[in-house]
Each structure stands twice: as structure tokens, then as C-alpha cells.
Amino acid sequence: MTQISINPVTRIEGHAQVLIDLDSTGNVQKAHFKVVELRGFEKFLVGAAVEEAPRITPRICGICPTSHHVASAMALDQIYGVEPPPTGKALRELLMLGQYIHSHALHFFMLAAPDYLIGHEASRGERNVLGLVKVNPDLAKKAIEVRKTGQRITEAVGGKPIHPATAVPGGMSHHLDDAHKSALYDMVKGSLAIARDGWAIARELMEKTDITFATITTGFMGLSNQGTFSFQDGSVQVIGADRTAIGSFRGTEYLNYIEEYSEAWSYLKFCRRIGGEYYRVGPLARLNLVNRMGTPSADEALKEYRAKFGEFVQSTLAYNIARYIEFLWACERALQLLGDPIVTGDKTRIAVDTVKNRRGVGIIEAPRGTLIHDYTVSEGGIIEKCNLIVATCQNNYAIDRGVEQIARGVVANGTLTESGTNRIEMAIRAYDPCLSCATHALGQMPLRIQINQNLEECRR
Amino acid sequence: MKIAIEELAGCSGCTISVLDLHEQILSLIQQAEIVYSPVIMDVKEPPEGIDIAFVTGAVRNEENQERLKTIRKRSKKLVALGTCACYGGISGLSMLSNSVDIFRCVYQEVETGKAGNPLPQEVPSFLYRTFAVGDIAKVDYYITGCPPKEKYLQTILPALVKGDTVQLSKKSVCSECDRVMGSVDKWHLRRRHEGIPDREHCLLGQGYLCLGSVTFGRCGAACPHHNIPCQGCNGPSLDILREPCRDIFNMMIRRIADLTGIPQKSLEKEMYDVAHVMYPYTIGSLIMEDKEISHIRDLIKEGSSQ
Ligand code: SF4
Ligand code: SF4
Ligand code: SF4
Numbered sequence: 001m002t003q004i005s006i007n008p009v010t011r012i013e014g015h016a017q018v019l020i021d022l023d024s025t026g027n028v029q030k031a032h033f034k035v036v037e038l039r040g041f042e043k044f045l046v047g048a049a050v051e052e053a054p055r056i057t058p059r060i061c062g063i064c065p066t067s068h069h070v071a072s073a074m075a076l077d078q079i080y081g082v083e084p085p086p087t088g089k090a091l092r093e094l095l096m097l098g099q100y101i102h103s104h105a106l107h108f109f110m111l112a113a114p115d116y117l118i119g120h121e122a123s124r125g126e127r128n129v130l131g132l133v134k135v136n137p138d139l140a141k142k143a144i145e146v147r148k149t150g151q152r153i154t155e156a157v158g159g160k161p162i163h164p165a166t167a168v169p170g171g172m173s174h175h176l177d178d179a180h181k182s183a184l185y186d187m188v189k190g191s192l193a194i195a196r197d198g199w200a201i202a203r204e205l206m207e208k209t210d211i212t213f214a215t216i217t218t219g220f221m222g223l224s225n226q227g228t229f230s231f232q233d234g235s236v237q238v239i240g241a242d243r244t245a246i247g248s249f250r251g252t253e254y255l256n257y258i259e260e261y262s263e264a265w266s267y268l269k270f271c272r273r274i275g276g277e278y279y280r281v282g283p284l285a286r287l288n289l290v291n292r293m294g295t296p297s298a299d300e301a302l303k304e305y306r307a308k309f310g311e312f313v314q315s316t317l318a319y320n321i322a323r324y325i326e327f328l329w330a331c332e333r334a335l336q337l338l339g340d341p342i343v344t345g346d347k348t349r350i351a352v353d354t355v356k357n358r359r360g361v362g363i364i365e366a367p368r369g370t371l372i373h374d375y376t377v378s379e380g381g382i383i384e385k386c387n388l389i390v391a392t393c394q395n396n397y398a399i400d401r402g403v404e405q406i407a408r409g410v411v412a413n414g415t416l417t418e419s420g421t422n423r424i425e426m427a428i429r430a431y432d433p434c435l436s437c438a439t440h441a442l443g444q445m446p447l448r449i450q451i452n453q454n455l456e457e458c459r460r
Numbered sequence: 461m462k463i464a465i466e467e468l469a470g471c472s473g474c475t476i477s478v479l480d481l482h483e484q485i486l487s488l489i490q491q492a493e494i495v496y497s498p499v500i501m502d503v504k505e506p507p508e509g510i511d512i513a514f515v516t517g518a519v520r521n522e523e524n525q526e527r528l529k530t531i532r533k534r535s536k537k538l539v540a541l542g543t544c545a546c547y548g549g550i551s552g553l554s555m556l557s558n559s560v561d562i563f564r565c566v567y568q569e570v571e572t573g574k575a576g577n578p579l580p581q582e583v584p585s586f587l588y589r590t591f592a593v594g595d596i597a598k599v600d601y602y603i604t605g606c607p608p609k610e611k612y613l614q615t616i617l618p619a620l621v622k623g624d625t626v627q628l629s630k631k632s633v634c635s636e637c638d639r640v641m642g643s644v645d646k647w648h649l650r651r652r653h654e655g656i657p658d659r660e661h662c663l664l665g666q667g668y669l670c671l672g673s674v675t676f677g678r679c680g681a682a683c684p685h686h687n688i689p690c691q692g693c694n695g696p697s698l699d700i701l702r703e704p705c706r707d708i709f710n711m712m713i714r715r716i717a718d719l720t721g722i723p724q725k726s727l728e729k730e731m732y733d734v735a736h737v738m739y740p741y742t743i744g745s746l747i748m749e750d751k752e753i754s755h756i757r758d759l760i761k762e763g764s765s766q
Contacts, residue, residue: 013472013499038580039469039520040562042570044553047763048736051653055691056740059550062473062607076653106479110500128501130489141483148482159686160679161480162473162607163693166686169653174686255571262567262577269567351656374571381651382733387570422502 011111011128011425013063013434016268018424020407026414031404033396033428035268045386050079050377051169057373057388058163061434063106065163066099066154067366070232071373074362076169078251079377081356087345088171094337095157095164095172096231096364100330101191102150103367104323107432108202109143112320115426116205127422139201142194146331149184149191153334156180171349178344185338192331196297202324203301206308211315214402214427217241218278218314220285221257221394223365227291229298229329231365237289240277243312251361254372258389271394281369281394282431283322288312293325295332301325316402319430326367355381366391368434392433402427461621464496464510465541466531468524468593469551470517474542475499477607478514484614492621510535512620516607518544518551518744519591532597539620543606545593547695548744550606552590555743556735556763559586590744604676606693606741612678632697633672633690637681641665647720649730652689652737663689665719669737673715674700674708693741696748707753708738735759 016035023029041060045053054072058065070092077084084092110129118127118135125131133140151161157176158164166173219241225234238246238257249257260269272278279285293299302325309318337343355377362373369391376385392399406427410420465475475497481488496506506513513535519525532538543549554562563579593599603616612628619626629635642661650667657663663670663684670689672681676697683690692708700706713731717724734755735743742748742756749756 011500011502034583038562038566038583039551040554040557040566043562043565044556045736046565047556047733049651049733051651052691052733052736052740056550056553056736059471059473059606062471062476065471065473080653106476110479125501125503130494130501133486133489141486144482144485147479151480151482159682159688161610162476165683165688165691168688173688258572259574260567260570260572260577261574262580264578264580265582267580267583269573271572349656351654353654385571387572389572 011114011429013061013432016266018403018407018428019265020411020416022411022414026412028404028408028411031407032265033268033400033403034266038267042386042388045375045383048383050076050375050381050383053373053375053383053386054167055165060388060390062162063434064099064103064366064368066095066158067364067371068373069158069164069167070096071362071364071366071371073167073169074364075360075373075375076362078360078362079355079357079375079381080169080352082170082350082352084171085345085347085350087175087342088348088350090337090340090342090345091157091172091176091348092167093232094176094334094343095154095167097330097334097337098150098153098157100150100231100326100367101334102147102154104327104330105143105147105150107367108320108324108327109139110147111432112426112429113143113201115422115429116208117201142198146191146194149187152187153184156184168349170352173349175346175348176344181338181344185335188331188334188338192297192335195328195331199297199301199324199328202321203304206305206321209308209315209317209321211309211317214316214406214430215314216278216316216398216401216405218280218398219246219273220288221279221281221370222286222289223363223370224286224289229286229290229293229326236363236370238273238279239289241314243288246273250363252359252374254361254363254374254389258394260389260393268396269393270396270400271389272397278397279394280398281391282319282367283326284313284316284319285369286365287322287325293329295329295336297332298325298329301328316398316427316430319432323367323432355379368392368432369394390434392431395431395433399428399431399433402430461492462495462507462509462511463492463621464506464513464531464535465494465499466496466506466513466515466527467498468515468517468527468545469520469590470542470544470549472499472516474514474516474544474607477542477605477610477613478617480610481613481617484618488617488621491618506531506534508534512537512539514539514541515545515593516541518548519587519593519596520551520554521586525587525596528593528597537600537620538593538597539601539603540593540599541603542608543604543693543695543741546602546604546745547742547748548590548592549741552742552744553735553740555590555760592745592747595746604695605678609679609682611680629677630698631677633675633677633679633681633684633694636677636679637662637672637684639663639684641719644720647716647722649727651732657687659687664716669712671708671712671738673697674711691740692738695741701747704751705753707748707751707755708742709734709755710753712738735763
């Protein structure tokens, strides 16, 4: 068996391969998205004092640690039988907004944009954020600026820009003082201006979007607060591939909707709906589930998005535009929240003591999609069972099929050009996959594209 | 000057911490060329002739080990960047059970899994344990932190790129903490989530297992500052690293005993979940495990025999 490998596929978080099997004529027989890392958090959290979970689980992912931190703290609220006070809730929301701004800006400007702004035909060494610094230094600076705003919010509210620590059962451990609040307000104002201007770039990409690229028809899942965009309020809505409402859930009810399966060739689990229908999560899903964003510029952008793609969008590359709209929303929402005196309130937290409920489920929309932390604990607050459902497992099937579709188009006579490679990577990158999250990974391997050709067959 | 960033078993947070130099990264890339960093760019293999390689993450599987060997060969200086690379980090906790049990749990036993789900086989195997980078390859510099903090990277990275060395604090988290010791008359152990600690007094003095005294600083005591006990994410303090008879667990016990007058033996009995509370970032480190008095060996044995 010949294995031609292109290794690693890049500009995504984490490590995996694409395996392309060729038939004797050099055409694609099948292709898979294969993830080669596993860490096993679900196992090694068993036996842990449950209050350590909000500190340990952020280490699943250095790009979206806040989502794990907050989902974990939400599960703990239930276990200790408390609701955080309004200021505690507002600070958690602000913390998540910091994450959305950083994570979406990172993906849009630094990881995905080089494909559009520098192009497939550019050399490998140029097609990245450092190349962007050369071809469009002004845009690169703006990208740095907005991502910095996100990280500064996380640092001020969470204690640290990466792996925040302040979400505790019952609320937040730290209050935000006026000086920090005003500094953040000014930064967010600047970033919002950049985000509004940047919509012109996103719109241009939108106009050029190839809506047939790596398409797949699936159902969708995501939070919606009675039709308004939200990453924390409301219930998770489930819709079918034809847009029919399937149902909605909170807490442990997720078990009525989601099942996981595995394949011998990947560490990354696959999620699907019980009954077998596939679904996707993340920006595309969330925008398919809401009527409005709830902030002015994002709502304007949503209108344009719908004028281009329609009300119900299956197109994979629309993820990138949907992500931008969420980024715009996050800047607007952060500015609103920072203008509200509630964020500087003193009462950030309610004291907790002993376990009130043996099980807690935290559900939140991470930048990449629905995230569920489900812990069962002993009366003494030691974890007995743990289940983590992360975005990329839920998108795994769609990524896998998208890869095969693109591979069929770009592999010719058993060869894969560099721009073809990048096209396959783009199908993956659209989902902004986070493989550390997805496998809560143990040992990682870069995403590599590998072509397997059966030599035996060729010789015949 | 050519620099590279390699990712092993970690969370990419250390690479993000380099991006968190923000606008300073622009001047850094004028002095140094980033030739390889899979998270941010498309170069597929580390080239030859790297001047400084930053390695983030621990070594958990065969692939990590191979990559580490390759990048070591191709670079003049190797920097272990972050606590995973320096001490194994969170990935080390996976040693609390064996890999078959991890697989069964993740694919079959979780409530959304199914008993019939296949276990991955055509994937790289785990090594028999987690290793820190320095357990396997020669390391020229260690930069601890989960991840290292912006303020220090701002000083360290430009200096490294120029070939200079800088003198930085080597003190513990306590030395950076603004809390004062309060009364310890009624000291009793509290879980880290219980009650609401006051902002003025030492958290350890208030009964919380704050690892500040046994943890290397350079985070500005970020957690105690935000009213959260230190969990030790910068790795062990210098005295623990240097002295064979000092270890995280025994130094914590000794410190509480000195503070409160409670006998060490009875304190030891009160401790709970030592693996996740005391060793979450160092359990994968051979150096830490090899200490005569370390509890890591017992914790691993206990865990994997369950
Ligand atoms: S040291 Fe911390 S931030 Fe760095 S890779 Fe490890 S877990 Fe992530
Ligand atoms: S033990 Fe913790 S709270 Fe006390 S001085 Fe040290 S770092 Fe500060
Ligand atoms: S205080 Fe402790 S846990 Fe917090 S960042 Fe510093 S070393 Fe890490």
C-alpha cells in the first residue's frame, strides 16, 4: 500500500489526518477525516472533587477554555442548588463574550481569512496570518486589536486571558471595578468600530461564496432564546434537515436526543440524533434557529446574509459568514453589557456548602457549538460519572463527508496538488474544528492528509 | 533567526499565549522568522536549521515522541513552553487509569455511548505513561505556566530571539500575593468552593488548600488575587524542584502544621482527592514522581488498579 501523506493539515486547533483511499485507476474510493488524539477527561475526572472541574476542564482547549469553565460552573450551580445573583450571571456572560470575540476573530481573520485574502495559489509559507501582515498590514493590526479586546475582557473578568478561574458554584469569585469596566468599555467600542467596518470584507466573501462547496444536508441543534440569539439562555432547539421542529431540551433531556458512535479508525466520536439523523452545531446552526440577533448591526448583517443564502442555510462555507455575524453581535452585546451598572455590582456570588443534587448538567453555546457538561457526584461531592458533549463531535460526520466530497473533486490520477490540499483543508476549517475539545485529547497528531493507494491493485 | 512552535499533547493554549503578545508579535516577527507552527500556518514539517524551537504539550503517545525527536534534531535550542511541556500538565491525570479503561469509558460507558461501539484501533498507541518533554529530550530552557503569562513572555521572548538571557523572579506564588496572614485559631480544612473567603487574608490561613507556597510564581498570584485558591498551574516552586526531600504534598502538610499547630499525621488524614487537588499539573512528571517522598506513585497505582 502506498501512502502519500501531506502532513499536517493546518490552521485548525488540534491534530488529525485525512485518509484518501484510491482505486486502481487513481480515483477516490473513499475519504475520511481521522482524528488521532484522545485525552480521556471523562475518565480521569472520575474521583475528582467536583469543584476542581471548572479549573481542570478549561485545559481541554486553550482557544475556548471559557466555555468549559462556565458550562462546568453551571453544572456545579445545580449540584449545590443555587442560582448565581444577577451580577454573577452578567459577569459570566461578559466572560463568554470575551471568548466569542477572541475565538471568532482568531478564526475569521487569522486562520480562515488567509484562504480568501491571500488565496490558494499562494505558497504555503505565505498563506497565513504572518503573510496577511505583509499583504494587508492594516487589517492584520485590526485583527490583533479585536482579539486583544476579547482576551482583555477574559483577563479582567476571569483572572487570566487563557484558562480563566473565577466562575465558581454560586456565581463569580471576583467583582469588576469601575476602572476596569471603563477601560474595557473603551476597548470594546474601538473593536466594535473595527467589526462594523470589517463587515464589508465579510460581505465581499459572502458574495463570492461557493454555496455548493462541501455541501451536506443535515438537521441542526443550538440554543435559542425564544427566537433571539443567545449562548446561555433558553433551551436547545432541534430541527430536522427539512427545517421541521423536532423538539427542544434542557438539562438531562439531552439524553433523549443525542447518541454517540465511534469508528475503529478515529479517536473522535460521532454524534447523531437518536434515530440516526445527522445534525450540525455552531454558527450556521445557531443562525438557522433564530429570528433575530438582538443587536442593530448584527441584525442588519443577518438580513443581508439571509438575502444571499436564504432563511435556512445548509451551505458549509456560510459558516464563515455566520461566524462573523456572531462576532459582530458579541462586540455589540459586550458594549451593551459594559454600559449596564449590573456588571460592577458587589454581589457576585452566593455561598454554597453541601451537595443538594447528585447530578448537574451545564449547557452552553461554545463558539463552535453546543457544549454539555454532565456530572454525577457522590454526597460528598466527588465525581462518579461524567459526560462531555462537545461541538466538533457533533460536526464530525459533516466534516468527514465534506472531506470526501472535495477529495473526489480535487484528486486526479492519484495526485493531489497543493491547492487541492488546501481546498480539502478549507472544508474542514469552515467548521473551525477544535480537536483538543473534541477528543479531550491525550496525545495529539497534526491533521495530516494521507493518500492511500493500494499498490497491489495498481500492479494488476 | 528561525523559530518554530511544535504542539504535543496539550490544549494549544501555549501557542495562543504567544499570540497574546498582541501587537508586540509584529516586532517579534521582524527579528525572527516563524518557520513552523501548525496552528497558525501551513508549513507541514519542521524544517532543518531551526534556531529556537518552542515545544508545548506533554508526550503521551508514540507520535508525540517522534515529533519531539525530530524537532530536537532540527533545532539548536529547545524551549519547553508551558507546564505540560515542563511537568506533563493536565494530561498526566490520564495515568490515574489504564488506557483500555479510558477507551471503554469514553466510547462505551458514557450515557450517550453504546456498549457495542468499537474502540479505536488504527490510531497511534499511548506510551505506557505521560512524560514531560525534559524526561525524553534535552531541554535548554524551561518556561512554566499553564499557559505562561503575557507579562513574562513579553520579556523572555524578545531576549531569547536576540540571544540574551534575562534575570526573572524565581520566587513562589506567595511572594507575589498581597494577602496577609489572619488568625488561624479556629483553623479547619475547607473544600475550595465552600463559603466565601475574605479578600484580605491568606487563603491557606482561612482553611483553603491554596498551593501558592509550593508553586513557582510569575503569574502575579492571579488566582488568589481573584479570590480563588492557587491550584499550582505554574508547576512546583524552586525549593521543591531542588530539594529531594521536599514535595508538594509534604510541604503543604508541613506548612499547615507550622501555621496551625495541628499534628501532621492528623492533617494528612484529612486531605481529600490528592491527585486532582495537589498534583493536577505535575502527576505526569518523572522528576516529580521520582522523589522518594512523592505520593504520585501511589496515586497512579491506586487509580490504575481500580
Ligand atoms: S501548559 Fe496549559 S496552556 Fe499550555 S498546552 Fe498545557 S494545558 Fe494548554
Ligand atoms: S497561600 Fe495563597 S493566599 Fe496565602 S499567601 Fe500564598 S498565595 Fe497568597
Ligand atoms: S495562582 Fe496558581 S493556579 Fe493561579 S495562575 Fe498562578 S500558579 Fe496558576
